[in-house]
Amino acid sequence: xxxxxxxxxxxxxxxxxxxxxxxxxxxxxxxxxxxxxxxxxxxxxxxxxxxxxxxxxxxxxxxxxxxxxxxxxxxxxxxxxxxxxxxxxxxxxxxxxxxxxxxxxxxxxxxxxxxxxxxxxxxxxxxxxxxxxxxxxxxxxxxxxxxxxxxxxxxxxxxxxxxxxxxxxxxxxxxxxxxxxxxxxxxxxxxxxxxxxxxxxxxxxxxxxxxxxxxxxxxxxxxxxxxxxxxxxxxxxxxxxxxxxxxxxxxxxxxxxxxxxxxxxxxxxxxxxxxxxxxxxxxxxxxxxxxxxxxxxxxxxxxxxxxxxxxxxxxxxxxxxxxxxxxxxxxxxxxxxxxxxxxxxxxxxxxxxxxxxxxxxx
Amino acid sequence: xxxxxxxxxxxxxxxxxxxxxxxxxxxxxxxxxxxxxxxxxxxxxxxxxxxxxxxxxxxxxxxxxxxxxxxxxxxxxxxxxxxxxxxxxxxxxxxxxxxxxxxxxxxxxxxxxxxxxxxxxxxxx
Numbered sequence: 001x002x003x004x005x006x007x008x009x010x011x012x013x014x015x016x017x018x019x020x021x022x023x024x025x026x027x028x029x030x031x032x033x034x035x036x037x038x039x040x041x042x043x044x045x046x047x048x049x050x051x052x053x054x055x056x057x058x059x060x061x062x063x064x065x066x067x068x069x070x071x072x073x074x075x076x077x078x079x080x081x082x083x084x085x086x087x088x089x090x091x092x093x094x095x096x097x098x099x100x101x102x103x104x105x106x107x108x109x110x111x112x113x114x115x116x117x118x119x120x121x122x123x124x125x126x127x128x129x130x131x132x133x134x135x136x137x138x139x140x141x142x143x144x145x146x147x148x149x150x151x152x153x154x155x156x157x158x159x160x161x162x163x164x165x166x167x168x169x170x171x172x173x174x175x176x177x178x179x180x181x182x183x184x185x186x187x188x189x190x191x192x193x194x195x196x197x198x199x200x201x202x203x204x205x206x207x208x209x210x211x212x213x214x215x216x217x218x219x220x221x222x223x224x225x226x227x228x229x230x231x232x233x234x235x236x237x238x239x240x241x242x243x244x245x246x247x248x249x250x251x252x253x254x255x256x257x258x259x260x261x262x263x264x265x266x267x268x269x270x271x272x273x274x275x276x277x278x279x280x281x282x283x284x285x286x287x288x289x290x291x292x293x294x295x296x297x298x299x300x301x302x303x304x305x306x307x308x309x310x311x312x313x314x315x316x317x318x319x320x321x322x323x324x325x326x327x328x329x330x331x332x333x334x335x336x337x338x339x340x341x342x343x344x345x346x347x348x349x350x351x352x353x354x355x356x357x358x359x360x361x362x
Numbered sequence: 363x364x365x366x367x368x369x370x371x372x373x374x375x376x377x378x379x380x381x382x383x384x385x386x387x388x389x390x391x392x393x394x395x396x397x398x399x400x401x402x403x404x405x406x407x408x409x410x411x412x413x414x415x416x417x418x419x420x421x422x423x424x425x426x427x428x429x430x431x432x433x434x435x436x437x438x439x440x441x442x443x444x445x446x447x448x449x450x451x452x453x454x455x456x457x458x459x460x461x462x463x464x465x466x467x468x469x470x471x472x473x474x475x476x477x478x479x480x481x482x483x484x485x486x487x
Contacts, residue, residue, distance in 0.1 A: 027398075031399055032399055
């Protein structure tokens, strides 16, 4: 198994380690529910160094990205250096190859993408880049730490007082670099916070400094319950190469504003959009006890009408929640098949929770 | 951790015999650590007759749903309502306040078929 630069930190914090995307990573450090609550109420940190960082530079980079990504990176120009954009990378069938964030930086664009898809992402990007003057560099020299929660930014400022002003001024979905360290105000939890990219050899010092200001180590278990409450997709579950953005709640990252922009998957996407009779993504709450899980069938009336694409127990709502893909319908309640029993569920608009607040009707 | 008063099934349920053929059933500390945070319990009804090795309930964590097997036969005389309302007790105190079922045994000889504490400890290493 591969190890990230934070491996010793996990061992020293009594992590329960599991294999994830070929890496040894913490699933929790004792209780994923307690870690979840730390992020919703205070601050927690996640080693996400397994994710792939790809830097792209060269005179044609913007053109390559405008072809390859569903969202239009030319929008970043008006916001300036540091701005981030969430995108889907589509194939010719408008299926999602991966979801990723791209940053406009001083002399390059930076992509941060999923770990599970790293080989196919790199192969795809490299093959598309052949026709452009672009250098593709995988940054294996960098580690990533996500620090999330209402107190995340103020606590990082306590540990790094020399960048207090930049941290305080940092806008949502923007980033800056200071002393070779990259700070982005992005995240996968629905809370305020940062994703910090540092050289591998600085990882352990950063971890220790953040432990000293009482930021709680958090594992993959909490990461999943947090992102699901925040209504954020998980690649390989809520969408994959056979799923187009319209049916997994990602139509908002497909930018059609420039009719002259050609991007991979555009034609097929427009075809499907015209149909209107496609499935849609919806949030689900289980009324009563138990846990919703991926693959469970949703029944409306007497018909199987959809599937749970990812489910869990929500520590904030104290009941089970899920993201599902269902036939477009007008109903607000339905049933789910849990191990042979039909249990009542309610449909809600995502997200369930944002910035610690429960957004749905309880 | 695993007292000599405890006997086990391979599936990590424990049973402790008190007097008058009354016994308590729960899941082991090893089981709760494998499961992670427990969020839901399905237990048999008071008055229900259960047989050794029957599936008598479910212990569900965020990670997975795990069937609960009975280490003995008898009549369910109580279930732990506190655990049903606050399943995290199984994580914090699985051998004492995290007990699940109180049973009046019908065949005490069945206990001889179970694994003792020393052998269980070796099993989970």
